[in-house]
Amino acid sequence: MKKFFKYSLLTFFIITFLVTAVFFVYIYKLSSELPSIKELKSFTYKQPSIILDAKNRTIAEIGTERRYPVPLSDVPEYLKNAVVAVEDSRFYEHGGVDFLGIVRAFIKNIRAGRIVEGGSTLTQQLVKVLYLTPERKLKRKVKEAILAYKLDNYLTKDKILEMYLNQVYFGRGAYGVEAAARVYFGKHVSELSIDEAALIAGLPKAPGLYAPHINPEKALKRRNHVLYRMFEEGYINELQYKELSEKPIEIVPKAPKMIKHAEYFVDFVTQYIKKKYELDIKDKGYKIFTTLNLDFQLAAEKSVRQNLLNLSKRQGYFGPLGNLADIKYEKLKKKYFYINELGFDFAVVKKVDRFKVILDIDGEIGELNLKYNKWAKPYGSRLRYLDDFRKILRENDVILVKKSKNKLYLTQIPQTEGALLSISPENGSIFAMVGGFSYNRSMFNRVVQAKRQVGSLFKPIVYSAAIEKGYNINTLIYDAPVILSKGKDKGYWKPENFEEEFYGFTTLKEALTHSRNVVTIKLAERLGVDTIKAYAEKFGITSPLENDLSISIGSGSISLMEMVYAYSTFANLGMRVQPYFVKMVVDNNGEILVEEVPHDKIEVLKPSTAHIMSDILINVVENGTGRRAKVIPRIIGGKTGTTNEYRDAWFIGVMPNIVTGVWTGFDDFKPIGRLETGSRAALPAFVSFTKAIVDYLPFKEFPVSSDVTYYKVDLNTHKITDSYSTEFSFEPFFDNSSKESIEIQ
Incomplete structure (x- = not known):
């Protein structure tokens, strides 16, 4: 018995020892697989990086976890x-x-x-x-x-x-x-x-x-x-x-979303930082200080969006989002999830007659009245107004409506797109950037990624070259039909003015003010294509240009960003600014990772040339294609641009302390619509934006050159005069240049 007990006890101790040994080996093995606790010394929380505007207001939070x-x-x-x-x-x-x-x-x-x-x-x-x-x-x-x-x-x-x-x-x-x-x-x-x-x-x-x-x-x-x-x-x-x-529980009814403004700009900034500095800011808790002005940005987004909504009404009704016979309601709502940001509601058509439509809006009954929706003529039709709802809607169509003052209005998502860029001509700061109608619909940034024909927006570059080459504001060029060769084995080209008329002898100032194509082409022929391309390069145009005269009237495809920064030259006495938008990146320990300052300005034109060009651009707004901008109580220079078949509409406005450009068009290059010119399809967005922000800007005069003097010019003879008995205007000339009115056939 003692022997048995002895062996049992020994067995117990051996088993216990083995189990303990196995346990500790297992623990040791598991421990070796575990991460080091010492890593916690440098532990950083996953938290959103914050992008701030010029006034240190949060533009956006970039991250997956709100912490x-x-x-x-x-x-x-x-x-x-x-x-x-x-x-x-x-x-x-x-x-x-x-x-x-x-x-x-x-x-x-x-x-x-x-x-x-x-x-x-x-x-x-x-x-x-x-x-x-x-x-x-x-x-x-x-x-x-x-x-x-x-x-x-x-x-x-x-x-x-x-x-x-x-x-x-x-x-x-x-x-x-x-x-x-x-x-x-x-x-x-x-x-x-x-x-x-x-x-x-x-x-x-x-x-x-x-x-x-x-x-x-x-x-x-x-x-x-x-x-x-x-x-x-x-x-x-x-x-x-x-x-x-x-005590009852009282919470806020809706959790505030992570802040997300200026999405095109935010994407532009994050990609720039990642590419240039190899920094991925997502979830890092960084602070990115930028030049954006949030007030300007919100005004810009509203202006572009409203301009496109207004344009879509002129174009007519594109049709319902779908019909419940073909697609599920929830699938449509998921596809068009971003309509909430527009203030629209989904509605299902229950009954249609000529003058009214009965709707189901999330279980509530609503009604559309033809009287308030006559704009909705079928897209592409010759109708001036809608006269029968049955021409555009049928039962079970899913549509969008907007409520206002106890009435329902048919609305739609514009198919055209738009873009706006606003900068400081003083240091190149980006104030506002809108890359499209809705970032949730399309992340393609039309400010920097789209290259579109610029039309007459290019003409100031041609006229700047001409003035620097000795032509003056009163140079006369004969506006008449002309046939030009497109190049060897490429046939011929007969350019026309927008109005399909010709105006005889026209001064450079009149030609640019009223955007005359033929005069511009004749001027470009005198200057030479190589000269024009050289000046375009000085203006910061890096997009490739064709080697023919058509570039003078904007056949080249150029980004809105290139053009806006090119126009900063006219607000700066010939000095062009460069893009500046990231000021500083700071990590969550306060260490500065990136710090940038505005780039040096680049000399493009003589101060006297820029002075004269700004004078002409001001006249474009006062008396030419930019007249819609006259409602803004500031001195503004500007230029419209419209391309063939109304595929692109442009406007860039220049003030001494802000330069703003707008583009409108279809992504697939379809025509926007008859007579949808730069002054009609783009300029209204500029006007709306500038009216909203102008009070934030101190009043400032355009800078002047000491080498420019204004002379009284007879409007009939285009010669300098001392007489007060004729119609005249005061025009700028170089001090040491000929004031004679040169005639070019």
């Missing part, structure tokens, strides 16, 4: 207490793993016959979020315990709690307590009351289940449980517990 890390000192004591009370009451006593808590939870779960309490500590929960997957396996739990033990021995309790409060998910898109305070209560975490803190503390266990906007009753029960645990742990007294438990 705003705060130091533990900014977190109210009662929120810390609430989290500890409900999640890990022995947090300040255990070493990362609470064995007593595990035993207690095990007993409670056995008694309840189900899992009612977990044994994970705050440290274990943090480890799981930082390093591990949420899978429920023993191996993962062991890894979690090892890491929690290591973490507890490496960081202080306060640091662990701070990391937990900033890292875990609280529902409604909020990561960390600061984001949770904002999305649920619309305030900072430091401003939370005790009952609000208790609600937030109860969320990490099951954010979807206890979310007050989803399950208000369960949220209330969970909050009160947290309050009771705070009472049990001595953080609040019984009276506080009872009073706070009676």
Whole structure:
């Protein structure tokens, strides 16, 4: 018997030793697979990078997780207490793993016959979020315990709690307590009351289940449980517990979305930083300081959008989004998800007759009246106005409507696109950038990525070259039919004016003011194509140009950005600015990663030439194709551009402290519509934008050249005169140049 006992005891010790050895080998092996806790010394939270405008206002948050890390000192004591009370009451006593808590939870779960309490500590929960997957396996739990033990021995309790409060998910898109305070209560975490803190503390266990906007009753029960645990742990007294438990939950009805303005500009900036500096700013918590003016940007977006909506009404009704016989309603709503940002509503046609349409708008009945929707003639038809709803709609069509003053109006998403760029001619700062009707519809940035024929927008480059080559503002060129060779074996070309008329002898000023094609081509022929291309290059045009005279009237395809910066020359006495939009990039430790300053200006023209050209461009607005801009109470120079068959419409306006360009057209190069010129399809967006922002701009005169003098010119003879008995105007001339009126046939 003794021998048997002896062998049994020995066997027991051997087995125990082997099991222990295997256990420690297993632990050692798992430990070697785990990440180093020391990495936490340089730990950075995943948080959105913030793009700021020139006044340090947030333009956009770039990231996948809404998180705003705060130091533990900014977190109210009662929120810390609430989290500890409900999640890990022995947090300040255990070493990362609470064995007593595990035993207690095990007993409670056995008694309840189900899992009612977990044994994970705050440290274990943090480890799981930082390093591990949420899978429920023993191996993962062991890894979690090892890491929690290591973490507890490496960081202080306060640091662990701070990391937990900033890292875990609280529902409604909020990561960390600061984001949770904002999305649920619309305030900072430091401003939370005790009952609000208790609600937030109860969320990490099951954010979807206890979310007050989803399950208000369960949220209330969970909050009160947290309050009771705070009472049990001595953080609040019984009276506080009872009073706070009676309070209703009041949250903000809708969680604010991550800020997202100026999406084309933001995309432009992020791509620029990534390409030039190899920095990916997403989720890094960087601050990117830019030159954008948010007030200008919002005005620009509104102006481009409204201009395109107005244009789409002139074009006619393109038709419904679809018909429920062919496509599911939810599929259509998903496809056109961005209509919410436009203030439109989906509607289903229930009944159509000549004068009215009965609609179902998300369960509500509405009515369209023909009297208020006559613009909706079928697209491409010869009708002036719609005279019968049945020509455009049928039952079960899905359409868009807009509510205004208790009436419903048929509307549509424009098929044309538009772009706007506004810059400072003083240092090249970008004030506003709109790359299209809606970034959610198309991310293609038409300011920088689109190359379109510019039409008459190119002419000021030709006239600048002419003035520098000795022609003056009064040079006369004979406007008459001309036939030109397109080049060897390319046939012939007979250019015409927009009006399909010819005007005889025309001064350079008149020709540019009224955008005469034939005069411009004759002038270009005298100058030579090589000269024009050389000046285009000086103006910053890098897009390739054809080697023929057609470039003088804008046959070249050029970006809006190139043209706007080219026009900055006329506001700067011949000096061209270069794009400047990123001022600084700072990381979340305050270290400057990128710092830029405006580029040096580039000399393009003599100051005297630029002075004379700005005078002509001002006349374009006063008396020519840019007259619509006269409503703006400032001195403005500008030029319209319209391409063949009305495929592109342009306008660039020049003021001493801002230059703004607008483009309108179809992406697939279809004609915009008859008579949809630059002055009709692009200029209104410029006017709307400039009227909205002009009061932000200090009044400033165009700069003048000391080498230019104004002389009185007889409007009939185009010669300098002293007589007051004739019609005259004061015109600018170089001081040391001929003032004679040169005639060119």
